[in-house]
Amino acid sequence: MSIDLQQDFFALFGLPRAYRIDEAALESAYHELHARVHPDRHAHLPDADKRRAMQWATQVNEAFATLRKPLSRAQYLLTLAGVDAGLETNTAMSAEFLMEQMEWREGVEEAREAGDETALTHLHQRLRNHAREVFDGLAEQIDTRHDLAAAAETVRRLMFIEKLQHEIDDALEALES
């Protein structure tokens, strides 16, 4: 039995394939894998070993980056289950969600144009709290009810929220410089 580069990221870290994840176990498995594969452990070895170490360490980093963040973890679980959560292939979003989306966007746009740092920071905070609630729903949908279609819609919602958060960050950064 060989562990190959193609195996799924949960197996790589010895974790069950689920949305709810033991973050401490993930981090410690990540560190222990790096203790084996990181290029620093192979720097005194011949070039072929160095190259292989780089490939392994790259894979371990990719796996960790994917599983560590709730949104990319959910997206990855959907991909493993053969569900495509991509926005471009599924435009059937609820009217409620579209309304909500517009309101947030208007709020951010206004604050940006006014150069209002306090309002932007406040929006960021509110959005973060909102995202937390939505994430709780995701755990229920994926792990408990196995309703992947519903999970896919939630993931799309979260992708929107994340994009908006990046826009707020960019606006704040632009104000500072």
Add this chain to the structure above:
Amino acid sequence: MALLQISEPGMSAEPHQHRLAAGIDLGTTNSLVATVRNGIAVCLPDETGRSSLPSVVRYLADGRVEVGHDAAAAHARDPRNTIISVKRFMGRGLKDVAHVESMPYDFADTDGMVRLRTVQGVKSPVEISAEILKVLGRRAEASLGGPLAGVVITVPAYFDDAQRQATKDAARLAGLDVLRLLNEPTAAAVAYGLDNASEGVYAVYDLGGGTFDLSILKLSRGVFEVMATNGDSALGGDDFDHRLFCWMLDKTRISPPSSEDARRLQRKAREAKELLTACEEAPIHVELGSGEVVDLVIGREEFASITEHLVRKTLAPMRKVLRDAGLSPEEVKGVVMVGGATRMPHIQRSVAEFFGQEPLNNLDPDKVVALGAALQANILAGNRRADDDWLLLDVIPLSLGLETMGGLVEKVIPRNSTLPIARAQEFTTYKDGQTAMAFHVVQGERELVSDCRSLARFELRGIPPMVAGAARIRVTFQVDADGLLSVSAREMSSGVEASVMVKPSYGLSDDEIAGMLRDGMTHAGEDMNARALREQQVEADRLIEAIEAALAEDAELLDAAERAAIDQSVAALRALRQGQDHRAIKQGMDALSRVTDAFAERRMDKSIRTALTGQKVDEIQV
């Protein structure tokens, strides 16, 4: 501190096989070399007992090159041929360098990296830096009593790909084997963390002679994990000197000084700045070549007020790095101060205000980077001991992207991604029968290509002719543990490997490096072939040694036929190694690598399985 307790391939089984390694802090104003002796990192002094080597290189008409104190002493006398702060030119074009107008150099008019005309001809910053590295490498070899197996060279965390590549090229020219380019604040964190057995989130504020870095690291159970980094690779103590120099010109209303006088005034500015660390005011008295006399006094508060904009320039990166790490200032457990410029009282004050705590100054800010580099070099050379089991996880400081339609940047690898990292992107052709594609790689955070650093342009050739949009070209960006990018490409439907030709925007091409190496060899009277032979022999020994160690450990992973094939290849390489043909040795190594490929793969798998099993045992115990 509880460290990871696992044996692994990098651990040296026999303590007497100590490999000589050194850490080099290649600084803007001063450079140092350090090594680990009896488990303790120490800076190596020159024959007169001085550790720090001024990063100053002077080219003399008789072909000699002076480096360090002698060169620094001559810098007012021979400004054109005496280069100071060459680090500011590494991987940079002329238009990127600040205050060019007040520099006494004769810049050559070239595209790409800055070049200087000296009495010994046109020199690139890479060659000039190589002179500094040569002196430090020789110092280490003399002190350690043998050839170096490798060095770790530190670079500012915020250095981009071109600046890193230039540093690595300089080491190559100096004949040093680079084990790793290590980020300066990370090196400092290692020295600090190991010294104080620290755990938790730390910030490293590193204001050197010409660069500013701010890194946030998480230290836990022997792992140093960089969470985010930010900075300004053109901001440092030099700028404070320059500001004071301008203030002096302004106060005295002297006419534009000659190069020699400018150097004199700049030196006085630096002395006054340093004096203000300990004293409330500093006198400035200079007699100029023109006969004019400068007689001034500057007070601490006035100095703080004329340089306030520079201090403020360090605040924006502080806010950004915390946002990227997802932290507020109170969540940072300690702020480690690095770099001579952090001695300035108003820097200390503003950092204390920002983080709401007194910064940590219990390490020598000039030496801590070199000491951290030495600790890392010792481990990377393979001198790991069981109680020495720590690991660094660093990040890429600036996003990498590609130019798309309309001069916009498509980000491929985001900043603060843990290294090494790879990302693939697919592209297609837009014309029927198109067989080539051009790409432009940039680095930076802005949306417009013109606001980012141009790293390289490359072309893909050999795409099989197809109708427009049918080809699927997968371009892979790989950034290694040194933070250096390499690019590969493949056409997915046909499997054709497209060739990638990278033209660095601000670097030296491989041909140029080879040319400089050749020139250096002729100069030193060395034979290229002899050198190549020696290099291949060392590499062959390294390979044989590694394979024998692996065979001793994991022979059971091989069947009899596989074992026989490996033994045969080892014997063949051993025979070639005794010969004089470096190309044959190289071929022997390639053959041996091929034969042992599957074995190496199995060993890595076994190692990973052991890691995971070990972890499950822990869980049961909890």
